[in-house]
Amino acid sequence: xxxxxxxxxxxxxxxxxxxxAVASASEANLWTAVNGWTAARVYSSVSGxxxxxxxxxALADLGPLARYAVRGKEAAEFLGRLTxxxxxxxxxxxSARGLMLNDQGYVIDLAEVSRLSDDLFLLTAPTPHARHIxxxxxxxxxxxxxxxxxxxxxxxFGPQTAGVLAAAGLKSASExxxxxxxxxxxxxxxxxxxxxxxxxxxxxxxxEEALTIWERIIxxxxxxxxxxxxxxxxxxxxxxxxxxxDFTPAGKPGASPRTxxxxxxxxxxxxxxxxxxxxxxxxxxxxxxxxxLISLSIDAEQSAPGAAVLQDxxxxxxxxxxxxxxVRKRVIAFADVDAASHGNDYEISxxxxxxxxxxxxxxxxAESGLARVFAGVQGTSTDFRR
Amino acid sequence: xxDPKNPTRAKDGRDKPxxxxxxxxxxIDAVVIGAGADGLAAAAYLGKGGLRTVLVGAGxxxxxxxxxxxxxxxVEGVDGEHLVTAxxxxxxxELDLYRHGLEFAARRLDTTYFFEGGDVLRFDGDLAQAAxxxxxxxxDREALEIFMSExxxxxxxxxxxxxxxxxxxxxxxxxxxxxxxxxxTPEAAARLRRFCLSNADDIIHGRFGDxxxxxxxxxxxxxxxxxxxxxxxxFLSLLRRYSGEAAGLQGAAAYPKGGAVSVITALRxxxxxxxxxxxxxxPVKSILIEGDRVGGVTLAxxxxxxxxxxxxxxxxxxxxxxxxxxxxxxxxxxxxxxxRRPEIASARMQIVLKGVAQDDATxxxxxxxxxxxxxxxxxxxxxxxxxxxxxxxxxxVEAVFPTALDEGAALDKRQVVSVMAHPLPFDAEPDAERxxxxxxxxxxxxxxxxxxxxxxxxADDLRLAADEAAAAKASPAAYAARPDILxxxxxxxxxxxxxxxxxxxxxxxxxxxxxxxxxxxGRAAARAALHAYRKGAA
Numbered sequence: 001x002x003x004x005x006x007x008x009x010x011x012x013x014x015x016x017x018x019x020x021a022v023a024s025a026s027e028a029n030l031w032t033a034v035n036g037w038t039a040a041r042v043y044s045s046v047s048g049x050x051x052x053x054x055x056x057x058a059l060a061d062l063g064p065l066a067r068y069a070v071r072g073k074e075a076a077e078f079l080g081r082l083t084x085x086x087x088x089x090x091x092x093x094x095s096a097r098g099l100m101l102n103d104q105g106y107v108i109d110l111a112e113v114s115r116l117s118d119d120l121f122l123l124t125a126p127t128p129h130a131r132h133i134x135x136x137x138x139x140x141x142x143x144x145x146x147x148x149x150x151x152x153x154x155x156x157f158g159p160q161t162a163g164v165l166a167a168a169g170l171k172s173a174s175e176x177x178x179x180x181x182x183x184x185x186x187x188x189x190x191x192x193x194x195x196x197x198x199x200x201x202x203x204x205x206x207x208e209e210a211l212t213i214w215e216r217i218i219x220x221x222x223x224x225x226x227x228x229x230x231x232x233x234x235x236x237x238x239x240x241x242x243x244x245x246d247f248t249p250a251g252k253p254g255a256s257p258r259t260x261x262x263x264x265x266x267x268x269x270x271x272x273x274x275x276x277x278x279x280x281x282x283x284x285x286x287x288x289x290x291x292x293l294i295s296l297s298i299d300a301e302q303s304a305p306g307a308a309v310l311q312d313x314x315x316x317x318x319x320x321x322x323x324x325x326x327v328r329k330r331v332i333a334f335a336d337v338d339a340a341s342h343g344n345d346y347e348i349s350x351x352x353x354x355x356x357x358x359x360x361x362x363x364x365x366a367e368s369g370l371a372r373v374f375a376g377v378q379g380t381s382t383d384f385r386r
Numbered sequence: 387x388x389d390p391k392n393p394t395r396a397k398d399g400r401d402k403p404x405x406x407x408x409x410x411x412x413x414i415d416a417v418v419i420g421a422g423a424d425g426l427a428a429a430a431y432l433g434k435g436g437l438r439t440v441l442v443g444a445g446x447x448x449x450x451x452x453x454x455x456x457x458x459x460x461v462e463g464v465d466g467e468h469l470v471t472a473x474x475x476x477x478x479x480e481l482d483l484y485r486h487g488l489e490f491a492a493r494r495l496d497t498t499y500f501f502e503g504g505d506v507l508r509f510d511g512d513l514a515q516a517a518x519x520x521x522x523x524x525x526d527r528e529a530l531e532i533f534m535s536e537x538x539x540x541x542x543x544x545x546x547x548x549x550x551x552x553x554x555x556x557x558x559x560x561x562x563x564x565x566x567x568x569x570x571t572p573e574a575a576a577r578l579r580r581f582c583l584s585n586a587d588d589i590i591h592g593r594f595g596d597x598x599x600x601x602x603x604x605x606x607x608x609x610x611x612x613x614x615x616x617x618x619x620x621f622l623s624l625l626r627r628y629s630g631e632a633a634g635l636q637g638a639a640a641y642p643k644g645g646a647v648s649v650i651t652a653l654r655x656x657x658x659x660x661x662x663x664x665x666x667x668x669p670v671k672s673i674l675i676e677g678d679r680v681g682g683v684t685l686a687x688x689x690x691x692x693x694x695x696x697x698x699x700x701x702x703x704x705x706x707x708x709x710x711x712x713x714x715x716x717x718x719x720x721x722x723x724x725x726r727r728p729e730i731a732s733a734r735m736q737i738v739l740k741g742v743a744q745d746d747a748t749x750x751x752x753x754x755x756x757x758x759x760x761x762x763x764x765x766x767x768x769x770x771x772x773x774x775x776x777x778x779x780x781x782x783v784e785a786v787f788p789t790a791l792d793e794g795a796a797l798d799k800r801q802v803v804s805v806m807a808h809p810l811p812f813d814a815e816p817d818a819e820r821x822x823x824x825x826x827x828x829x830x831x832x833x834x835x836x837x838x839x840x841x842x843x844x845a846d847d848l849r850l851a852a853d854e855a856a857a858a859k860a861s862p863a864a865y866a867a868r869p870d871i872l873x874x875x876x877x878x879x880x881x882x883x884x885x886x887x888x889x890x891x892x893x894x895x896x897x898x899x900x901x902x903x904x905x906x907x908g909r910a911a912a913r914a915a916l917h918a919y920r921k922g923a924a
Binding site: 080136283 | 712
């Protein structure tokens with residue numbers, strides 16, 4: 001569950017179902033647009049919101065993300081085809097992350113799939129994919145309904161997530177299994193999500209009830225809202241690449257397509273899982289990355305996207321996104337570097353620094369940890385396809 | 387002695403009724419699905435290459451849509467194609483089809499063209515000699531001579547690009563086209579570029595004194611193509627037509643002894659002499675995909691044939707969406723397969739006529755290929771009408787007399803004329819009313835050049851794309867007219883890319899470029915399979 005890059009050129013973003021609540025909570029009144037929906041950048045202060053997420057529970061309006069209700073006898077087959085998530089092996093209540101690949105094996109988008117019942121799934125993706133979904137469901141007994149905008153979606157992150165769930169009246173909801181219940185006569189669902197690799201819960205309820213439920217949670221003091229800027233820090237700490245920023249999704253204008261391996265998410269598209277769209281093409285690409293997306297920790301107060309990344313005095317790539325991490329007391333960044341670069345030591349070009357360079361080290365994040373473990377397992381596996 | 391590999395087959399080659407069905411058969415190197423011309427050719431190549439090959443066809447007869455059928459009492463007709471214009475010469479040579487019984491009753495068919503105004507033109511069967519015909523304008527004669535030599539040269543240059551590919555991810559028509567251009571002289575390359583990029587109307591317009599020649603060439607361009615001659619890239623259709631070879635002559639048409647079905651017979655003999663196990667009435671339910679490679683096929687009766695190579699010579703929709711399953715192919719390939727909505731089709735009609743021709747002129751014409759070419763304006767209108775779902779007034783009609791061309795087919799005091807008409811609206815399920823409208827439109831158009839013809843009809847038999855598809859148990863869209871060559875290239879590359887499934891090769895109708903009985907797709911698929919098999923075995 002990661003926000004895609006903002007669209008700076010959207011002239012009149014639509015209000016999300018939670019807009020009225022979000023707007024009343026926003027003191028900074030700083031807005032941006034994501035997928036053509038409104039999104040708050042900051043509510044009061046970035047550091048305060050970040051602290052809330054680390055120590056209590058932060059509430060994020062996830063309305064701008066694309067959301068589909070997938071129903072039908074072959075819903076699992078469809079999602080197993082459309083995404084790399086293991087939809088077929090999900091039990092009711094379980095969720096899984098995955099990627100959407102094109103026929104050539106390049107990443108179109110990230111995806112998250114939850115099984116709500118035997119033949120009802122929820123698919124969430126950073127950006128909408130109406131055409132890809134319409135094409136992918138041909139020949140399969142499945143209906144995919146775009147429900148973004150019809151339901152309010154509230155992401156809850158932080159150690160006190162359970163308190164928020166209780167405040168919302170979803171006592172039965174767990175942090176690992178999706179559950180649905182009736183709240184004030186309204187169908188409501190809670191499902192585990194991951195913001196990058198940071199666990200959280202997403203509450204989904206009809207937009208008519210959006211304000212009531214928001215009010216209930218805020219009144220009980222169970223959580224405070226978090227804006228996109230603070231979420232960006234959490235994302236960089238967790239190591240989740242942001243589509244449109246850290247990599248351009250395949251098929252978008254100007255895209256230089258990336259394989260899952262090249263954006264550090266090979267563990268989300270394992271070749272020995274069942275078939276998914278683009279797997280056969282991916283088989284030929286696997287193990288031959290041209291670029292790598294790595295997390296860096298930079299010894300500086302600030303850095304900027306676009307700054308050159310050097311190794312042994314030679315430029316090997318550039319910073320794609322970065323933020324100051326209050327926990328690490330460093331700038332942490334994503335860098336797109338040449339696959340031939342090696343080791344943990346890099347340098348960042350910067351004006352004003354000695355020789356114009358700042359040292360940077362590779363950073364182990366939750367996501368890169370998963371990728372490393374996966375690569376280790378793959379190396380020793382007896383995968384017959386290799 | 388029965389075949390130990392296949393106990394249900396008796397020594398006479400006929401299928402015994404199925405015994406216990408649910409069994410798994412191994413020891414097979416390749417399974418070819420589809421017993422049409424391409425399937426037979428592919429199986430023959432694989433068998434010749436030393437692979438233990440099984441050919442399974444869904445229908446009760448071998449041959450797919452090309453089959454003998456009684457069209458009137460005591461008169462047998464041949465469905466599918468009525469002339470050979472594009473049969474791959476390499477297939478004839480490599481499979482030794484002449485030794486296996488292929489014989490032409492009439493080679494180098496002259497063509498007589500009829501026009502709206504009542505004009506008549508005769509073309510020599512050898513297009514290089516075409517200028518020797520009876521033309522009024524001397525200027526046109528010279529212009530035609532130059533034009534024909536240019537077109538035949540270009541068509542020959544492009545011949546490799548009109549062949550389907552079957553190497554996954556390897557074949558690329560654009561690359562072949564570029565190679566053809568690189569090998570040509572600058573003038574030829576410039577001409578080729580113009581021929582590829584312009585529409586037929588632009589190229590032909592102004593080259594000849596206004597008149598029947600333009601109508602004739604545009605009719606040949608539009609015949610059996612879904613692209614009207616005034617649409618982009620349509621000139622390629624004419625180049626495709628003239629790149630074909632019949633009985634060793636480029637751009638010619640020939641009539642095989644016994645009709646097109648004798649090509650099937652020869653192919654079947656070639657397959658059997660290559661020890662291919664040919665099984666009719668063995669419908670395939672699904673293709674087994676294991677990991678990313680084929681494992682074999684499941685038959686409709688529950689049995690299984692295990693093989694590392696599957697060649698599908700059936701329509702792409704059936705092969706990919708039904709047998710492999712939509713859930714196992716890439717979304718882009720599925721989009722290409724389901725995006726087509728055919729609008730135009732040809733119709734075939736076989737007519738039994740009473741009596742015999744009395745005068746010499748008629749008798750001579752009956753030994754030729756007859757084409758009715760409506761005016762370019764009427765042809766453009768016909769395409770618009772057909773796209774709108776209506777039966778057009780004017781049609782291009784191609785007619786041959788099997789009974790006059792083939793002594794073996796001659797009847798007593800009767801004649802059979804076989805007609806192909808184009809363009810007609812495509813219907814997946816034509817009703818009786820639509821059939822009657824098409825029938826009378828075709829008869830009206832024949833009446834335009836053969837007055838009094840309708841009075842002699844004893845019986846007629848109309849065959850639409852949907853009927854052919856039903857006979858071959860295929861999806862009707864596969865038998866509709868093809869769009870312009872550029873789109874055919876795209877479709878052909880996509881389907882022969884095989885969805886990147888190892889061991890799967892495709893040579894169905896979508897793989898072929900242009901209309902006509904060709905077998906080039908079957909050859910390409912089998913050669914690709916053999917190449918991969920040998921590489922894997924080595």
